[in-house]
Amino acid sequence: MQLKAIVTGANGMLGDSFCPLLENKGYHVVATDIITNARIIKLDIKNLDKTMNVVKREKPGIIFHLAAETDVDKCELNEKHAYETNAKGTENIALCCKELDIPMVYISTGSVFDGEKEDGYTEEDVAGPPVNIYAKSKLEGEKIVKSLLSKYYIIRAGWMIGGYNKDKKFVWKIVELLKTKKEISAVIDKFGTPTFTKDFSKGIYDIITKGEYGLYHSVNNGICTRFDIAKKIIEYLGKKNIILKPVDSRAFPMPAPRPKSEALINHKLSSMGMNNMRTWQEALKEYIEEIK
Numbered sequence: 001m002q003l004k005a006i007v008t009g010a011n012g013m014l015g016d017s018f019c020p021l022l023e024n025k026g027y028h029v030v031a032t033d034i035i036t037n038a039r040i041i042k043l044d045i046k047n048l049d050k051t052m053n054v055v056k057r058e059k060p061g062i063i064f065h066l067a068a069e070t071d072v073d074k075c076e077l078n079e080k081h082a083y084e085t086n087a088k089g090t091e092n093i094a095l096c097c098k099e100l101d102i103p104m105v106y107i108s109t110g111s112v113f114d115g116e117k118e119d120g121y122t123e124e125d126v127a128g129p130p131v132n133i134y135a136k137s138k139l140e141g142e143k144i145v146k147s148l149l150s151k152y153y154i155i156r157a158g159w160m161i162g163g164y165n166k167d168k169k170f171v172w173k174i175v176e177l178l179k180t181k182k183e184i185s186a187v188i189d190k191f192g193t194p195t196f197t198k199d200f201s202k203g204i205y206d207i208i209t210k211g212e213y214g215l216y217h218s219v220n221n222g223i224c225t226r227f228d229i230a231k232k233i234i235e236y237l238g239k240k241n242i243i244l245k246p247v248d249s250r251a252f253p254m255p256a257p258r259p260k261s262e263a264l265i266n267h268k269l270s271s272m273g274m275n276n277m278r279t280w281q282e283a284l285k286e287y288i289e290e291i292k
């Protein structure tokens with residue numbers, strides 16, 4: 001019998017590569033998001049009744065919960081919206097999984113930590129206290145999933161790269177800037193682990209295929225700064241004569257504070273012999289080749 005999965009947030013950066021991967025693996029994918037189009041069913045996860053109706057109607061064998069408010073500054077400026085989407089929305093999905101007694105996959109973030117550990121956090125490090133509202137609401141989502149379910153996978157990603165026309169993050173911003181600018185700046189005092197949506201999607205699939213519930217970190221290997229990434233983008237684009245200035249984060253004041261470090265280590269995957277992630281440089285190079 002064909003496996004059926006509901007994917008929330010299917011129209012986002014990760015959904016863009018995860019839904020086709022799941023279909024290629026033989027799943028019947030019910031792709032949902034807050035908007036609708038030819039491929040996607042409208043499902044606002046904030047509404048429990050409507051969410052439960054869709055889930056009961058579709059009767060999936062698993063729910064991949066990708067939907068979130070991922071605009072960190074928007075979350076900071078509208079705490080209620082952040083919690084309603086990232087915490088209450090996650091609770092609604094968990095309640096649906098409980099009702100159907102099916103596993104839930106919740107995608108979380110390296111920003112759930114306090115930001116002080118520059119050499120990377122493992123699954124054994126205690127999360128919190130997060131430094132911004134986005135991360136607080138995502139951590140709350142983790143706590144809710146753990147408290148309501150036993151059949152869950154919480155998979156934390158790092159700085160997401162990929163998404164192609166859905167990309168709204170750092171790599172896309174730098175690529176766009178380099179179309180017109182000869183001089184750009186990038187931050188040297190924040191540390192993270194890039195996570196290519198293509199690699200992360202495969203990683204999610206491998207984890208659920210293995211079938212061991214629990215908490216995972218899944219990022220491309222290697223820790224870097226935004227400056228390191230910008231430098232590699234310039235190199236991979238083959239841009240000459242670009243001046244890249246190292247700056248500290250005070251050069252870019254933003255509504256939400258960013259943790260000094262949200263770098264993750266795939267400790268659990270390594271210990272299970274399942275750390276198949278490439279280095280972030282290899283992943284970034286492939287992404288830049290594909291979009292340039």
Ligand SMILES: NC(=O)c1ccc[n+]([C@@H]2O[C@H](COP(=O)([O-])OP(=O)(O)OC[C@H]3O[C@@H](n4cnc5c(N)ncnc54)[C@H](OP(=O)(O)O)[C@@H]3O)[C@@H](O)[C@H]2O)c1
Nearest residue numbers: 009011012013014034044045066067068070108109157160
């Ligand atoms: N992006 C990152 O750097 C990053 C890093 C670590 C972890 N993550 C996590 O990875 C997951 C996937 O993120 P992503 O990078 O694919 O982000 P994304 O591109 O923003 O995708 C999230 C999708 O969820 C949708 N959504 C927002 N509110 C919703 C609601 N109430 N009901 C249904 N759908 C809703 C969004 O629609 P709108 O675009 O219209 O809001 C968007 O299409 C998220 O759980 C995120 O927290 C992301």
